[in-house]
Amino acid sequence: MKSILTILFLSAAVLSAHAQAIESPIQWSFRAESAGEGQYELSFIADIAPGWYLYSQHLGDDGPIPTTISFNENGNYQLQGATEEAGEKVEGMDALFGMHIVKFKKQAIFTQRIKAGDELRMVSGYIEFMSCDEEKCLPPREIEFTFSFEE
Secondary structure, X not given: OHHHHHHHHHHXXXXXXXXXXXXXXXXXXXXXXXXXXXXXXXXXXXXXXXXXXXXXXXXXXXXXXXXXXEEOOOOOXXXXXXXXXXXXXXXXXXXXXXXXXXXXXXXXXXXXXXXXXXXXXXXXXXXEEOEEOOOOEOOOEEEEXXXXXXX
8 A cells, every 4th residue: 555655646746747847938048248348248038938928027017927137246247228128029908917918929038238347257146037828827937047257
């Protein structure tokens, strides 16, 4: 009896882990490019699975969690302006939230320019985001990022 319960428990754990792996509709990648004069353009690229959406940084209250990029301060760089966003936008009344929403499908690219200090070795932080399809939303997630400038 004990071995049957163990097998059932392990089977449930494997199925649960497999289901969580499937429900990862947003895949992030990161790129840093020199913009000259000690500046860099940091890109946060979200590849979005078909049928899923990632929300804009610019949303009203009482709706989905907006995509938010937070930087860990280390004194070796300065943010230059606001984080920009681009991609295939879908804008309008959202049936799940009953409000005007801006969201992305297929891919979203967020860019932030920084001015590097003499001792810049890395820029790190995290992205908080939420994704939905036409029927459901996944809980908000946070992922960490690190850009390395070591030579």
